[in-house]
Amino acid sequence: MSKKHNQPLEVPTIEALEAELDRVKYKNRFRRTLMGTIYALITVAAVAILVATLWLPVLRITGTSMAPTLDDGNLVVSIKNSNFERGDMVAFYYNNKVLVKRVIALAGEWVNIDPDGNVYINDVLYDEPYLVEKALGECDIEFPYQVPDGRIFVMGDHRSVSVDSRSKAVGCVAQEQVVGKLLMRIWPMKEAIVYE
Numbered sequence: 001m002s003k004k005h006n007q008p009l010e011v012p013t014i015e016a017l018e019a020e021l022d023r024v025k026y027k028n029r030f031r032r033t034l035m036g037t038i039y040a041l042i043t044v045a046a047v048a049i050l051v052a053t054l055w056l057p058v059l060r061i062t063g064t065s066m067a068p069t070l071d072d073g074n075l076v077v078s079i080k081n082s083n084f085e086r087g088d089m090v091a092f093y094y095n096n097k098v099l100v101k102r103v104i105a106l107a108g109e110w111v112n113i114d115p116d117g118n119v120y121i122n123d124v125l126y127d128e129p130y131l132v133e134k135a136l137g138e139c140d141i142e143f144p145y146q147v148p149d150g151r152i153f154v155m156g157d158h159r160s161v162s163v164d165s166r167s168k169a170v171g172c173v174a175q176e177q178v179v180g181k182l183l184m185r186i187w188p189m190k191e192a193i194v195y196e
Contacts, residue, residue, distance in 0.1 A: 005093035007087065009123075015159055020178055030192060035055055043059050044092040056077055056078070056080075056183070057074060057077070057078050057080075057091070057179055057180055058076070058078075058186070059075070059076050059077075059078060059091055059098060059100065059179070060073070060074070061073065061074040061075075061076060061098035061100060064158055064161060065099075065100075065101070065154050065156035065157075065158050065162035065163070065164070066089070066100055066101070066102075066157050066158065066162075067157065067158045068086075068157070068158075069102075069157045070089075070100065070157075070185065071088070072186075073188075074187060074188070074191070075185070075187035076091075076100070076182050076183055076184065076185050077182075077183045077184050078090075078091050078179055078180030078181060078182050078183055079180050079181055079183045080136055080180050081181040082175060082178070084103045084106065084152055084188060085103065085106075086103055086105065086106065086121070086126070087099070087102065087103065087130075088102070088103045088181050088182070089102050089103075089181070089182040090103055090152070090173070090178055090181050090182065091178070091179040091180055091181075092154075092169055092173045092179055093177045093179065094177070099164075099170075100181055100182065101152060101156050101162070101164050101165075101173075102130075102155055102156065102157060103152050103153070103154055104126070104152075104153045104165070105121050105147050105149070105150070105152070105153035106147060106152055106153075107146050107147050107148065107149050107150060107151055108146065108147060108149065108181060109121055109122055109142065110122050110123070110145070110147075111143065111145045111146075111147065113136055113139070113143055114136075114143040115136055116134060116143055117133075117135040117136050117137070118134060119155075120144075123136065126173060130157055131157060131159070132157075132158075133158075133159065135159040135160040136159075136166075137155075137159045137160050137161070138162075138163055138166060139166040140166075140167055140168050141166060141167070141168060147172055150174060150175055151173060151174050151175075151195070152165075152172060152173050152174055153165045153172050153173075154172075155185055182195050
């Protein structure tokens with residue numbers, strides 16, 4: 001026989017049993033707390049993703065068609081909305097991309113743009129204080145142009161490079177194409193701004 005089997009069996013003390021019981025209880029509490037925290041974080045993340053996807057999409061600006069208002073790399077928050085006014089910035093789907101442009105005219109309104117890039121809505125010069133330069137840009141539609149029902153006429157702020165409703169390829173934007181109306185710029189932080 002080995003020496004191991006000859007040794008007397010050690011009986012733990014009450015204090016040792018209580019200490020072990022406390023350790024097991026603590027381990028179980030810790031595990032429950034950890035699992036509860038993980039489930040809570042997963043739930044919060046899922047809700048945040050749903051809100052960001054369905055109600056407040058966050059978009060990253062690429063390109064310069066909205067310069068100087070929005071620059072390449074800016075992050076903006078949009079809100080699902082169907083009531084647009086002239087001057088609102090909207091995001092919409094076009095050829096598996098999301099474009100951001102400014103609402104210039106609403107359904108039924110007449111748009112006219114002269115060779116110098118001045119925009120007229122229903123024969124009234126449209127004031128655009130956000131523009132740095134005016135240009136006719138890429139345009140293959142005939143003016144005056146009436147915006148079809150259920151659509152909006154959009155243009156980028158950097159008129160010489162923006163491809164927008166002045167082009168038959170993009171055309172006027174239908175309600176079902178709209179992702180949302182821009183609510184605020186959140187990045188870069190020093191340039192964060194809420195849009196009216």
